[in-house]
Amino acid sequence: KVPPKQLSSPVDYYKVVHNAYTSQYLQALGIEPLDRHRRVVSRRAPLQKCTIEATWADGSGVADQLRIVPPQFLAGGAKPGKTGKEQFLKDIQSDPLIRALPPDTSGIYERAKKADTSAAPQKYGIKERYLQALSEMSVQDHKNSVGADSTLTKELEDFQNHAKGEEGPVHRREVLRQWGKDGFKELENLKRKFILPFACETPTGIAIWRANLPQVQVPSECVADLKRPLCVTLEQIEEEAADYAENLFPLELLSTSRDPLMFDDIRQALQSSELPRLIGLTSHLVYWNALGHLHLPEHRLPSSTRQSLVLTIQDVWTKVIDSPIIRKAGGPARGFYVPVFLLFLKWGIEQAFRSQFRKLLEETDHGEGIAQQLVAHINVTIMGLFDPDCAAANFGTLDSSSEAIRLWRKLHINQMKHGLTPATRTIAREFRTSPMMLLLMNSDGGPSDPKTRKLLQKSSSESVMTVVGTPAEASGRVGSPGRQARPRLNPDRKSTLYYAACSRLSRDASPGGKSTKH
Numbered sequence: 001k002v003p004p005k006q007l008s009s010p011v012d013y014y015k016v017v018h019n020a021y022t023s024q025y026l027q028a029l030g031i032e033p034l035d036r037h038r039r040v041v042s043r044r045a046p047l048q049k050c051t052i053e054a055t056w057a058d059g060s061g062v063a064d065q066l067r068i069v070p071p072q073f074l075a076g077g078a079k080p081g082k083t084g085k086e087q088f089l090k091d092i093q094s095d096p097l098i099r100a101l102p103p104d105t106s107g108i109y110e111r112a113k114k115a116d117t118s119a120a121p122q123k124y125g126i127k128e129r130y131l132q133a134l135s136e137m138s139v140q141d142h143k144n145s146v147g148a149d150s151t152l153t154k155e156l157e158d159f160q161n162h163a164k165g166e167e168g169p170v171h172r173r174e175v176l177r178q179w180g181k182d183g184f185k186e187l188e189n190l191k192r193k194f195i196l197p198f199a200c201e202t203p204t205g206i207a208i209w210r211a212n213l214p215q216v217q218v219p220s221e222c223v224a225d226l227k228r229p230l231c232v233t234l235e236q237i238e239e240e241a242a243d244y245a246e247n248l249f250p251l252e253l254l255s256t257s258r259d260p261l262m263f264d265d266i267r268q269a270l271q272s273s274e275l276p277r278l279i280g281l282t283s284h285l286v287y288w289n290a291l292g293h294l295h296l297p298e299h300r301l302p303s304s305t306r307q308s309l310v311l312t313i314q315d316v317w318t319k320v321i322d323s324p325i326i327r328k329a330g331g332p333a334r335g336f337y338v339p340v341f342l343l344f345l346k347w348g349i350e351q352a353f354r355s356q357f358r359k360l361l362e363e364t365d366h367g368e369g370i371a372q373q374l375v376a377h378i379n380v381t382i383m384g385l386f387d388p389d390c391a392a393a394n395f396g397t398l399d400s401s402s403e404a405i406r407l408w409r410k411l412h413i414n415q416m417k418h419g420l421t422p423a424t425r426t427i428a429r430e431f432r433t434s435p436m437m438l439l440l441m442n443s444d445g446g447p448s449d450p451k452t453r454k455l456l457q458k459s460s461s462e463s464v465m466t467v468v469g470t471p472a473e474a475s476g477r478v479g480s481p482g483r484q485a486r487p488r489l490n491p492d493r494k495s496t497l498y499y500a501a502c503s504r505l506s507r508d509a510s511p512g513g514k515s516t517k518h
Contacts, residue, residue, distance in 0.1 A: 017047070017068075018042075021047055021050070021068050022037075022042060023038070025045070026041065045070045047068070049071045050068050050069060050070055051068070051069040052066055052067070052069075053066070176263070177251075177252050178252075179250050182248075183250040184250070186248060186249075187250045187253045190347065191398065193375050194347070194393075195343065195393065195394060195395065195398065196394040196411070197410075197411045198404070199375075199379065199393075200407065200414075201407055206407070206410045208411065208414055208415055208418065208420075209380050209383055210380070211380060211384060215289075215290060215291070215292070216290045216291055216370060216373040216377065218291070218294065218366075222360055223294055225357060226291050226357065226370075227291075227294050229284070229287060230287050232280065232352045232356055234276055236355065237279050237348065237351075237352065241270070241275065241276050241344075241348055241351075244347070244351075245267050245271050245344070246271070249267075249344065249347075251263050251266060251340065253397075254339075254340065254343075254395045254397060255336055255395070256396075256397050257333075265329070266325070266337065266340060269325045269337070269341075270341070274316055274319045274323075275341075275344070275348075276348070277316055278316045278317060278320055279348035279349060279352060280352065281312055281313050282349055282381065282385070283348075283349045283352040283353065285306070285309055285310070285313065286377055286378055286381050288300070288301040288306070289377055290374055290377040310385070313385060314385070317385070317386060320341065321338065339392040339393070342382055342386060342387060342393070346378050346379065349378050350374070350378060353374055
């Protein structure tokens with residue numbers, strides 16, 4: 001009997017009657033009325049083939065009850081020696097869409113409790129009985145798993161473990177990730193270290209990112225530890241970067257886009273083989289820029305090796321942003337990719353330092369101060385290598401908050417005190433070339449054409465030029481005061497840089513590329 005409140009349209013009549021029929025039929029057989037069991041009943045004994053009888057109450061023109069008799073081949077057509085339930089279970093197991101059934105646990109404990117009653121000397125305790133029952137269930141699970149879809153089983157087990165809190169986040173490509181407290185905590189950590197304008201806020205006020213940073217000041221008791229150059233392996237970087245990109249990087253909180261496929265593509269690009277290599281190379285450059293003064297002059301990184309390192313970094317960066325995933329992305333997605341890659345790169349560099357100097361950087365006395373100085377060097381190095389105008393150091397989603405607006409205002413006021421007015425910043429960005437093109441044009445004293453020199457002077461960037469120079473050159477102790485040190489590259493290095501610049505230009509000029517100014 002169906003309650004009247006469940007009925008409305010004719011379609012609902014049929015749906016409610018059909019659900020009541022399949023559920024009551026399964027319950028009569030002692031089977032749980034799951035959706036997959038109902039579907040089997042619908043196929044084996046559809047409602048259209050059933051005999052339906054109606055009964056009326058006195059004085060009523062509408063049927064009071066419906067009596068549904070299933071077709072004989074399922075209700076009474078069981079083979080000799082088999083009950084209706086056994087026949088139905090056999091039908092379910094033979095169905096191609098249902099290969100595995102949950103184990104029938106009814107009576108397992110009772111059977112285990114009564115087991116071996118004939119052997120009076122041997123008695124089982126409560127623990128042994130439960131173990132025996134569990135063993136019997138495991139055997140039944142193994143029998144039911146024969147012919148099951150292993151991929152589907154693995155996916156269901158992952159979701160079950162995730163629901164229990166035993167495993168990391170379970171992700172499906174077409175599902176947008178939802179971040180909780182841990183995600184927002186990680187975002188706040190990234191903001192305070194690497195994302196403008198939040199990263200410029202210090203306990204003493206607003207500090208802009210300037211090219212000529214002082215080298216890291218290290219207490220004498222920490223010098224011995226920090227004199228060991230980085231020796232993190234590429235495999236370790238790959239493993240940590242892949243785990244962070246897949247499970248901990250709050251990518252969805254950096255954009256207002258709700259496209260899960262875009263975020264999944266970015267995560268795949270972050271796990272490419274080139275990005276860990278770029279993290280390792282850039283980490284070595286940051287180390288020698290920030291801590292090179294701890295070594296004797298004859299043991300420091302030679303200028304020629306520094307130039308080769310910078311050129312290799314530029315070449316690898318070109319390969320990273322030339323990945324197929326980025327090439328096929330649309331305009332808005334492309335504008336989001338570069339800031340994400342640079343942010344991930346900064347995190348990777350800091351993680352490389354923490355992997356080697358973890359104990360030192362976590363000390364309560366000096367660790368925090370050294371870590372803050374290293375983060376400042378990471379930001380300035382990335383700015384000089386890839387983003388001299390810091391155009392890819394912030395995210396529009398985060399800039400809309402009241403805190404960001406307040407910090408941007410303070411940062412612009414501080415920049416104007418150092419001569420970086422809005423007009424000068426606009427002119428510099430209008431004529432700005434890419435860092436690799438700027439290095440190439442200044443590698444042998446500058447171009448001979450005066451008009452080209454004039455344009456390059458407008459696009460000149462102190463942060464780019466100091467990345468190639470040694471710390472002494474960057475601080476102005478080498479060369480004329482007030483003038484930027486020009487790197488001198490030999491013909492082989494110039495050819496390498498020229499090839500990388502031409503590859504970047506050809507990619508940006510292609511139909512699928514994004515036109516940029518070099």
